[in-house]
Amino acid sequence: MKKLLAFALMMLCLNTAQAQLFSGERVLNQQNFDQQRWSWGYFLGFNSYDFNFDYKNYNPSSNTGKDLIVETRTGFNVGLIGNLKLNNNFDLRFEPGVNFNTRGFQAIRADADTYREISSTYVHLPLLVKFNANRLNNFRPFVVGGVSTSINLSSNENNPDDNSAGQFRMTTNTYYYEIGFGIDLYLYYFKLSPSIRGVFAINDELIRDSNPNSIYTGNVEKMSSRAVFINFTFQ
Template identity: 80%
Template sequence: MKKILTIALVAFGIQAAQAQLFSGESILNNENFDQQRWSWGYFLGLNSYDFNFDYKNYSSNYVTGQDFRVEKRVGFNVGLIGNLRLTNNLDLRLEPGVSFNTRGFQAIKADAGTYREVSATYVHIPLLVKFNANRLNNFRPFVEGGLSTSINLSSNQDNPDDNSAGQFRMTTNSYYYEIGFGIDLYLYYFKLSPSIRGVFALNDELIRDADPNSIYTGNVDKMMSRAIFINFVFQ
């Protein structure tokens, strides 16, 4: 699904560029849009979250040490945009939003009863720097990057029960760096900006079980989220 959406996004951008370059179009839509110091909008999009596990080095007699297989699914993003124009080619952007996602993982060398499904609702707040190319007719490519934080409303961080009682726990607060690219498309009534972005956690998000030999946490040095966001911004 991620590959299909990425290919569709790139193909959409190429088609728009070809239309602008070869159709002879000379009418500029929203010609003065980028001259505003402040602009606002909203976004809708899709996400795919993953877990990246780093494992401890144990001696060969540590038989409960496990690797995990992660099952990824497609989730949904929605949020608001606040954009500050710094220069002709540089913007500062705040994108507070909410992301919904479900993923799962299972110990590779264990039975099916070790499967854990993790449903999460994130309040996600990125602060991004957006580097814009010069506008060409009615489109403008860009790259963006920055830092973000999120609140996992489904973390179970303070739950006294752990995996022995069927409760998988994660930290409530996480921090990320983000990098991506997209295209601004200047339509007659508004600006549409499809983009694709990688999101990578900076902190360990795993809450350990009380049992040091837990199959879920005993052999894990770090567990960090990573995700792909495909968003469509309307301004």
């Protein structure tokens, strides 16, 4: 699903660029939009969250050397946008939103049912710098990058129960860096901006089990989230 959405976004950008370059269109939509000091909007989109594990010791019983496997699924993003124009090519952007996602999580062990389903609701708060290429007819490519933090409302960080009682625990607060690209499409009534972005956690998010030999946490040096966001912004 993630690859299909990314491919669809790329094809939309390519088809729009081709139409603008070779159709000879000269009617400009939203001509004064980029002259605004401040602009506002909202976004809707999709996400796919995964975990990246660093292990203390190699696991010889696993073909991959991993103790844990993650089943990724497609989630949903929604949020608001505040955009400050810095100059003709740079914007400073704040995109507070809420991300909903579910991941499957399992320890590689044949003699026990180790599957966990982790449903997460993140309040995501990114501060981004957006670099815009020069506008060509009614489209404008851009790249975006920055830092962010999130509050995991389903973290179970303060839950006294751990995996021995069926509770997987993560930190409530996480910090990330983000990088992505997209295209601004100037339509008759509004600006539509499809984009794809990689999001990578910096800190360790795992709350260890009480048992130091836990199959879930005992061999984990660090666990950090990584995600792909595909968003459609309306301004």
